[in-house]
Amino acid sequence: MPFVRHAKGLWRKSIHLHEPFNLCNMAQDVAARQEDPITLAIIGCGQRGDNYASFAIAEPTKCKIVAIAEPRPKTQKNFAALHNVDQTLVFDSWEDLHKASADTIKTVGKRLADAVVVAVQDQMHLEVVLAFAEQGYHILCEKPMSTNLDDCLKMEYAVKNAGIIFGMGHVLRYSPYTKAITDIVRSGTLGQIINAVHIEPVGHWHFAHSYVRGNWAREKDSCFSLMTKSCHDIDLLCHWLSPYTPTRVSSFGSLQHFRKASKPPAAGSATRCFDCSYESECPYSARKIYLDRVAQGITHWPASTLVDGVPDIENITYALRNGPYGRCVYESDNDVCDNQVVNLEFSNGATASFTMIAQTSLICERQTRLHFSHGEIVGDMNSFTVTNFRTGQVKKHTPKNEGGHHGGGDVGLIRTFIEAVRTGKQELLGTDISDVLRSHLTVFAAETSRKEGKVVNCEEFESEARKKLRVV
Incomplete structure (x- = not known):
């Protein structure tokens, strides 16, 4: 019997749906929220949660933080004070927040907030997303979806079943720089995109901080580095090559230096x-x-x-x-790759190559070359140059950086998510849960290629994964 017919209660037995969520509820919410700020609950008040929450300080008429869940006492106290969160809505864990929400839904008939931002550790994403999706919250989840493929498939089903607005922390899509490139790609003025070359220079000390000494140093505790660091780079390539999809992928990489x-x-x-x-x-x-x-x-x-x-x-x-x-970076217990290359073939025959490398002076300042039938785009996350072969024109573009992280991508994402929740329009995000899953599947396929030394057929890879979990 297909897994989907027995979804409720299988993934997390302690979750119970107190208020069914449907499109009628969404329409009522939208009508009631046209003028009021969208209310958010922040689950995880670390760097990523804080980055998204800062939008409420910059744009208080659009967004308000009304509840938080954070286990660290000082961080919790400082965050609650900064956003003037009522102490009755400050929780030590997401489970406590979820229980309070369940009680409120049961007694008052409404949720504590319009949406939640899930910014906990990667391996916790699934259980938190499932819990709050089941209560009908719109969700912005930090990347990646989860640390294993089965959980990503479960998340896709849960979000679709809940009928909620869902945003993923693929912030690179939402910076002014990326949006300007995307507009040119979509315009067709340079013809068909034939090849993309994209490099993620992590930065020598940044890699040491996060992937040697930090939370993402060991695959068993988190995930492989291509997923935890570069899933949104693969997503960006898929975004630019859309509507065509990856068909074959190969990858090589290892831990070369930090040992x-x-x-x-x-x-x-x-x-x-x-x-x-x-x-x-x-x-x-x-x-x-x-x-x-x-x-x-x-x-x-x-x-x-x-x-x-x-x-x-x-x-x-x-x-x-x-x-x-x-700790000494050469005496740590890290095991994730510090260099990796990924080669992609798309359904229209276009190709792309991606390199993630730790040993660089640049800190996450991606380098990109997009080659078209009638032109090319060369960029560095700050500016890009467009060459039109037809006209011979060469023009440099320097989109305004709105500040914050990822060239304004963090601000761009949270602003777009808030507007999507306010209007009830998932399409404003330019993606949905199935699109998000597809790019994650590509990352998992690339890592399978690296580990097994083979070219992976993406369609067969997805089919086998769904069959294994019995998700249809």
Whole structure:
């Protein structure tokens, strides 16, 4: 019997639907919300949750934070104070927020907010999305969907079944830079897109922070780095090549540098930066990456991720002496790739190549070349040059950066999501849950190719995955 016929209760037995959600409810919500700010509950008040929530400060007439769930006491307190959240709607866990929501739905007949932002750790995305989708909340989920393919398929079904507005943290799509390129791609003025070359330069110390010492260092604790770092790069390629879809994918990559075999001899047996005689020469010195920056008054990311609350010299020093961020990058227990290439063939015969590389001076400043039948686009996330072969015209474009992260992509996404919720129009996001799943499937297929040393047929890969889970 197909899995979908037994969905309720199988994925998370403690979830119960207190108020059925349907298109009539959505229409009523839209009518009631044409003037009032859209209300949000933020689940996870770390860097990503804070980035999205900042829109409520910048545009208070459009968005308001009314509830939060965050386990870290100081971070919770500071976030609640910043957004003036009533203390009765401040929770230590998403489960507590979900229970309060269930009680409110049962007694008052309405949800605590219009939508939730899911910004918890990647491996928690599925259970949180399922829980709040079942209660009828519109959802903006940080990327990736989840850390395994089965969960992504389950999420697709749950979101479709709930009939909600769903946004995914593929923020690259929503920056002014990307939207300007997309407009040219869609216009057809350069003809058919034939090939794309895209590079994600992660940055040497950024990779050390997040993927050697940080939360995404071990596949078993999170996922492989192509998914956790670059799923929105693959999504961007799929977006530009749309409506054509990936048909075949191959990939190669490994962990080349951040391992004990690469440790400088001068570092000796030291396992922490504070105990290492080579530390002052090491580009991955925790003292340089965190402590020196805090001493200069730079207390935002990455230092802000090390401690609960606002980082200072004393707290950062303690964290580096005792926590994972003070470990030698060559003595850590990381296992995810620090370099990977992906080759894609699309259903119209177009091709694309993607490279994710840790060892760069650039920090996430993507480099892109798009080749068309009658022109090309070359860009660096700040500006791009368009060459039209027909006219011979060469024009440089520098779209306005609205500030924030990802060239304004974070602001662009949350603004678009809020408008989609306000109007009840999923199409404003330029994507839906099935489109999101398709690009994730491509990433999973690429990693399968890397691990198994074969070219993967994307259609067969998806078919087998759905058959295995018995989702139709």
